[in-house]
Amino acid sequence: MVIQTPRVVILGGGLAGVRIALWLSRHQAPEECIVTLVDRASEHVYPPVLYEVATAFNPFEREAVGKVLHETAAVPFSRIFDGSRVVFLQRSVERIVSATRTVHFTNGETLPAEILVFALGSQLAIFGVPGVDTNAFSIKTLPEAAELRHHLVRQFLRYRSASRNRQERAFCVAVVGGGSAGVELAAEFAVFLRRLAWLHRVDPDVCRVFLFEAGDTILRECPPQLRERGLARLRTLGVQLLPRESVCAVGPDHLSCSGGMFLQTDTIVWLAGIRTHDVLLRSGLPVHARGGLYADHTLAVRGFPDIFAAGDCVYAADPQTGRIVPDVAYAAVQQGAVVAQNILRKLRGQPLISYIDHPRPTYTTVGGKFALVHLPPWQFAGRVGWTVKQLADLRYLFSVLPNDVAFRAWGKSVRVRVAND
Ligand SMILES: Cc1cc2nc3c(=O)[nH]c(=O)nc-3n(C[C@H](O)[C@H](O)[C@H](O)COP(=O)(O)OP(=O)(O)OC[C@H]3O[C@@H](n4cnc5c(N)ncnc54)[C@H](O)[C@@H]3O)c2cc1C
Structure with missing residues (x-):
């Protein structure tokens, strides 16, 4: 037998x-x-760094920068399972x-x-809000993050050409969802848009980032003290915080809220929940x-x-x-x-x-080299938090790759992320 x-x-x-x-x-x-x-997919994706791909500052669109950022967020399965007994099937x-x-x-x-x-x-939850499917972006996958970045740059260049003649409106980006992922993206957008504006000789103050949250609290997963540090940082970066604003419809260039607010936008990103x-x-x-x-x-x-x-x-x-x-x-x-x-x-x-x-650690980057870290019972904010977050990313890479490969990939990614900030 x-x-x-x-x-x-x-x-x-x-x-x-x-x-x-x-x-x-x-x-x-x-x-x-x-x-x-x-x-x-053929690659394993590490979602906590996808916002870096969506906001990669790469002035001359150098292929090397894009490649390293891609490698930061994704590792081919063939490399992960090399020498193991795992059979991978795409x-x-x-x-x-x-x-x-x-x-x-x-x-x-x-x-x-x-x-x-x-x-x-x-999968992304859209809560039956009309227009999200067709008009809003997301960053749940690597191609989505890359597509968002291309769209944003395209929109910005279009805005710049138009605003040479008509300076009447701001360049607006809306992020829907005030959890960690929404906060990370909104903060990084604020940093990214200022640099894009500087590169294209546009007044940075015309760039606006709005963060919508249907609930009472932005960054609800953080302990109160850390949350306050995060909110203060978002305000310093110029992100407009809109708690208790429930988005009820999304169009190609606008969104509206159930309380009556209407916003003309150049890009909308939906990170309001999962299903x-x-x-x-x-x-x-x-x-x-x-x-x-x-x-x-x-x-x-x-x-x-x-x-x-x-x-x-x-x-x-x-x-x-x-x-x-x-x-x-x-x-x-x-x-x-x-x-x-x-x-x-x-x-x-x-x-x-x-x-x-x-009790789980939580890590939230809030623009540039500033992160909120809750490693119960400790809390870190700012540059120390950012350093701890980089070490957490390294720890993750060590867990899926051979040590030398993980360390090289991490070293490269930190160099590019530092330049990205
Ligand atoms: C943008 C973003 C940022 C985030 N940031 C953080 C953070 O900072 N901290 C944190 O703790 N959490 C964060 N999260 C949440 C965290 O990433 C998820 O909780 C975690 O990835 C869940 O792991 P998982 O293995 O269940 O699913 P995933 O990591 O999502 O993996 C699912 C896999 O299934 C594959 N797959 C899906 N459908 C199919 C199909 N039909 N056929 C074959 N394969 C399929 C996908 O390709 C993917 O590889 C973030 C999530 C996102 C989207």
């Missing part, structure tokens, strides 16, 4: 998926399982049949799995409308002991506090480590472990 080696299929090579694949590859015995990681997942754990790809192929892991991340990935909705599994797959404390999907979920794909509570785990990078990486251990435990017939949501 031939005993087949079980196949573990990981859907999604983001922060959670890559962590699971690498952990399994390092800790499994060769015959224990075959690990296949599927992603639609395919786009269409749906899965949960009863048989069969993955269906958009090209019509299928792939069966003994153990399946959902790590597909999330459950369409693949999950199509797969007959228990899903929370905005939060991903319902999972138990071991991160196995409820009612499906051979299907796990991690990162933005999972809706799980901390068993100690009962709090729902937020969709952030650190949680995705930690959940990935727990899912990987539980897969091996399952294959070995051992009891599974629980995911405990330990």
Whole structure:
């Protein structure tokens, strides 16, 4: 009788998926399982630095600068899995049949799995606001971040040519969503536009950045003291803060809010929230409308002991506090480590472990070399925070790449980011 080696299929090579694949590859015995990681892209993306790609100051559009910034945010899967036992498959997942754990790809192929892991991340939530799909930009993926930058520069050059004749209006950029990602982008836009204006001999004061937030608080995820430092920094950079302004319609060159505010804009970026990935909705599994797959404390999907979920794909509570785990990078990486251990435990017939949501560090860059860092119980703001954030990025690169490659990539990226500021 031939005993087949079980196949573990990981859907999604983001922060959670890559962590699971690498952990399994390092800790499994060769015959224990075959690990296949599927992603639609050929590169693993590190979203916390995508705002740098969207605001790269590259006056002469030098290819080298763009290339290094690209490398900062994305690493080819071939490099990550070089020398490991992970099989990488570049395919786009269409749906899965949960009863048989069969993955269906958009090209019509299928792939069966003994153990399946959902790590597909999330999708942008537009809350039914008309016009967002067609008129607003996002930076959820690397091509989107690059496209946003091209659009912004194009719009600025168009504005400059027009304003040679008519100086009557400001150049306006609107960012919708006052969480960390929105704050990072709005702050960096303010820095970027001033430099663009300087380069093209336009008065920098005509550039305006608006940050819209439907809730009461911008930077709600930061502790109050750190939040105050962040808000003060945003004001210094000239970002106009608009809490309690709920955007209800987006047009090609304007947006309006439910309170009556109307703004003529040159670029709109939507970072107002995330929702459950369409693949999950199509797969007959228990899903929370905005939060991903319902999972138990071991991160196995409820009612499906051979299907796990991690990162933005999972809706799980901390068993100690009962709090729902937020969709952030650190949680995705930690959940990935727990899912990987539980897969091996399952294959070995051992009891599974629980995911405990330990206090997480948060890092938010607020324009140039200024960052807010909360490393419980410590808080750092300003240049010290920025330095700590660079070290956190280095730590992440070390976790997915060989040490020398990680260090070289980080060194290059810090040089370009410093020039970018
Ligand atoms: C712009 C931005 C900035 C952020 N900044 C921060 C930050 O500063 N701090 C922080 O803690 N968190 C931040 N986050 C959130 C954080 O990045 C996410 O919580 C984290 O990436 C989730 O990890 P994940 O593995 O679940 O999904 P992801 O990292 O999103 O990975 C999902 C993977 O699935 C692949 N995929 C998706 N659909 C398919 C499909 N149909 N077929 C095949 N493959 C598919 C994608 O290509 C991707 O590689 C940010 C997010 C964004 C978008």
